[in-house]
Amino acid sequence: MNELKSxxxxxxxxxxxxxxxxxxIYSIKGGRKQAGIAIGDQVVDxxxxxxxxxxxxxxxxxxxxxxxxxxxxxKGVTSKLRxxxxxxxxxxxxxxxxxxxxxxxxxxxxxxxxxxxxDYTDFYSSIEHATNVGKMFRDPENALLPNWKHIPxxxxxxxxxxxxxxxPIHRPMGQVLPKEAEVPVFEASSRVDFELEMxxxxxxxxxxxxxxxxxxxxxxxxxxxxxxxxSARDIQKWEYVPLGPFLAKxxxxxxxxxxxxxxxxxxxxxxxxxxxxxxxxxxxxxxERNIDINLEVAIAPEGVEEQIVSRSNFKYMYWNMAQQLAHxxxxxxxxxxxxxxxxxxxxxxxxDSYGSMLELAWAGTQPLKMKDGxxxxxxxxxxxxxxxxxxxxxxxxxxxxxxxxxxLPAKK
Amino acid sequence: MNELKSxxxxxxxxxxxxxxxxxxIYSIKGGRKQAGIAIGDQVVDxxxxxxxxxxxxxxxxxxxxxxxxxxxxxKGVTSKLRxxxxxxxxxxxxxxxxxxxxxxxxxxxxxxxxxxxxDYTDFYSSIEHATNVGKMFRDPENALLPNWKHIPxxxxxxxxxxxxxxxPIHRPMGQVLPKEAEVPVFEASSRVDFELEMxxxxxxxxxxxxxxxxxxxxxxxxxxxxxxxxSARDIQKWEYVPLGPFLAKxxxxxxxxxxxxxxxxxxxxxxxxxxxxxxxxxxxxxxERNIDINLEVAIAPEGVEEQIVSRSNFKYMYWNMAQQLAHxxxxxxxxxxxxxxxxxxxxxxxxDSYGSMLELAWAGTQPLKMKDGxxxxxxxxxxxxxxxxxxxxxxxxxxxxxxxxxxLPAKK
Numbered sequence: 032m033n034e035l036k037s038x039x040x041x042x043x044x045x046x047x048x049x050x051x052x053x054x055x056i057y058s059i060k061g062g063r064k065q066a067g068i069a070i071g072d073q074v075v076d077x078x079x080x081x082x083x084x085x086x087x088x089x090x091x092x093x094x095x096x097x098x099x100x101x102x103x104x105x106k107g108v109t110s111k112l113r114x115x116x117x118x119x120x121x122x123x124x125x126x127x128x129x130x131x132x133x134x135x136x137x138x139x140x141x142x143x144x145x146x147x148x149x150d151y152t153d154f155y156s157s158i159e160h161a162t163n164v165g166k167m168f169r170d171p172e173n174a175l176l177p178n179w180k181h182i183p184x185x186x187x188x189x190x191x192x193x194x195x196x197x198x199p200i201h202r203p204m205g206q207v208l209p210k211e212a213e214v215p216v217f218e219a220s221s222r223v224d225f226e227l228e229m230x231x232x233x234x235x236x237x238x239x240x241x242x243x244x245x246x247x248x249x250x251x252x253x254x255x256x257x258x259x260x261x262s263a264r265d266i267q268k269w270e271y272v273p274l275g276p277f278l279a280k281x282x283x284x285x286x287x288x289x290x291x292x293x294x295x296x297x298x299x300x301x302x303x304x305x306x307x308x309x310x311x312x313x314x315x316x317x318x319e320r321n322i323d324i325n326l327e328v329a330i331a332p333e334g335v336e337e338q339i340v341s342r343s344n345f346k347y348m349y350w351n352m353a354q355q356l357a358h359x360x361x362x363x364x365x366x367x368x369x370x371x372x373x374x375x376x377x378x379x380x381x382x383d384s385y386g387s388m389l390e391l392a393w394a395g396t397q398p399l400k401m402k403d404g405x406x407x408x409x410x411x412x413x414x415x416x417x418x419x420x421x422x423x424x425x426x427x428x429x430x431x432x433x434x435x436x437x438x439l440p441a442k443k
Numbered sequence: 444m445n446e447l448k449s450x451x452x453x454x455x456x457x458x459x460x461x462x463x464x465x466x467x468i469y470s471i472k473g474g475r476k477q478a479g480i481a482i483g484d485q486v487v488d489x490x491x492x493x494x495x496x497x498x499x500x501x502x503x504x505x506x507x508x509x510x511x512x513x514x515x516x517x518k519g520v521t522s523k524l525r526x527x528x529x530x531x532x533x534x535x536x537x538x539x540x541x542x543x544x545x546x547x548x549x550x551x552x553x554x555x556x557x558x559x560x561x562d563y564t565d566f567y568s569s570i571e572h573a574t575n576v577g578k579m580f581r582d583p584e585n586a587l588l589p590n591w592k593h594i595p596x597x598x599x600x601x602x603x604x605x606x607x608x609x610x611p612i613h614r615p616m617g618q619v620l621p622k623e624a625e626v627p628v629f630e631a632s633s634r635v636d637f638e639l640e641m642x643x644x645x646x647x648x649x650x651x652x653x654x655x656x657x658x659x660x661x662x663x664x665x666x667x668x669x670x671x672x673x674s675a676r677d678i679q680k681w682e683y684v685p686l687g688p689f690l691a692k693x694x695x696x697x698x699x700x701x702x703x704x705x706x707x708x709x710x711x712x713x714x715x716x717x718x719x720x721x722x723x724x725x726x727x728x729x730x731e732r733n734i735d736i737n738l739e740v741a742i743a744p745e746g747v748e749e750q751i752v753s754r755s756n757f758k759y760m761y762w763n764m765a766q767q768l769a770h771x772x773x774x775x776x777x778x779x780x781x782x783x784x785x786x787x788x789x790x791x792x793x794x795d796s797y798g799s800m801l802e803l804a805w806a807g808t809q810p811l812k813m814k815d816g817x818x819x820x821x822x823x824x825x826x827x828x829x830x831x832x833x834x835x836x837x838x839x840x841x842x843x844x845x846x847x848x849x850x851l852p853a854k855k
Binding site: 149150155176177178181182184185186187188189190191192194198200201203204205206208213214215216217239240242263266269270271272273274275276277278281282283308311312313358359361362363364365366367370442 | 561562567588589590593594596597598599600601602603604606610612613615616617618620625626627628629651652654675678681682683684685686687688689690693694695720723724725770771773774775776777778779782854
């Protein structure tokens, strides 16, 4: 990375450094939704930059309710735009310095869903998570299923119920099988859990029948967000055989509002874990395909200071994004701009790096302590779960901000 | 049903009688897409009706690429519009008789996807199908899983790869585990199968957190289509544990182009099968909730006359649509206009009423004979699968036309 400095004052620990410049959709005081870029504690008004001809795109591309139309212009255009804004924010003689009205305090904006999600797929690509789940519910000696090291296992999720950080979610009602019962009851889930994940946003369309080669897959990825895949473990247990999770997941998933581009994450590439046995040819990738992103999860009971309960890292992923996308399309399945693909729970090797309450409290056997002394096996009503993530190297920081959402009581 | 007669000449066996009037999206010779209604072997030009002020809606509602904006007007509007067109087509003094240009031969139009599908859910609601699958792959004595009679089991599918009748589908490539092998190979699926299903289209939005009561659920259903849920059994077998089918399904699903409204299907209601054990309260419905729709599947090898391989009926469904929708939203999952919900394979009680090759040829042990003497365990390259459906009562017929699609060789 070249050394860059903004003429704006940006805190050293800001996720939104001059090296980041993520895209999002914001509004001011109930006004229209529009696209912006985060810098420090400000938002750059892209419509305004365009209206003042400081960038090489017409305002209309930033006036949509979602980023899809902008992303659909292609990386040739979106990367260039990002570099133009980087220059405007770092050049001492920038014309933007004469337009303070085009920088808005983040505390004065409301953030919205950044993309219109067409389809949403969730993978299951952390070997530590899959092993933990296998140990708990299947055979500790054969925790991984036979297909796990051959397939980046994934399944379709619900796109409509993906919401942006800040939107509260009601505890779901549903069918649960009480212990040793043979007949289910209808009640509020008592095992609401988070799953620490990251999502990526598709940046380029394919047609039905097309296949994306693993080594070209990243061309189809626009950027990434933090992703909380809310789960109701008791509903899941009863419903998931044989067709997979359904109501246990689709009551809500929460994402961070700023989409961090693949370009911004480029400096933080690292090698992934060794894949053994060797994967099939269509899944082979060259070079460093994992990304070193520090992740953390905190729980804040209502009125109580938050407690960090997990510190993990995106670099632990066994299957990388290129492999996930190559697999997803190897049968000709088409993908479209705005589609969301989530990683699956990102657990690390140590018990304090697990990515769900299920694992952290080991199926309720090892409750976690909160700051007020209360214990958590799963998430209580009123609890807010906060996930954060950032990459850092040589003093340069590129972060995601946070995804924060509160669990409200069930609507009975 | 009141007796109605159109001044147009309509064949007695036409699916598109004066009692039907389904909605679809068509274009003429590469022109723009627009909404129309099928009558006999003609399409009614709704934009033209509006421009000539023969109906009570502006042309713009019919000029979209999909029916979503029209459907979103609500049943109060869409039902009234359908009745206005019914009057225009049955009234001897109809002003439409002076506008022959507003009726277009169906052979001169290209049909397109009728709706922009937001999310797609597939259920598994035929007891005969679930029992057959359980007998083949699990325990013949305990074919149904413990949750099956309590939950209208469903899972999320891929919305992007739903295509309209006539679009060919390539045989999918994928991972398959050869018999007695421990390591998968990458090859073209050799077990491509159809699934005879029906889909329903959501006609009214809910918000995240809302729940649809079973007895109000039909207010949220606009209409129905035939649905072929293409499946690759060998890919499915290797991938589906533990999170459900993924690439075995998302290489393509095919639907019939005309959406038959719930109003048109109203006269064909029948009682469903007795549900024992009793279902939970939120799944209880009153009145006749099944619909008597005759269904058939034919296979036409390339250059060979079609062979009907199955005759089933939508009335066999164990779980009805109202129950499916009540279940889907009981946890607060939101639904939106254009969402598609499919029934799952519709098998009847007799071997010639099964809804998939898997069942008809009983996992390849009882191949079916085609008109040219060739045998089918699954679908061959070049085969066209055709599904048809119609309801009939007291000489009045309301049908779906067909969904027809050819399997092309794999793209290697």
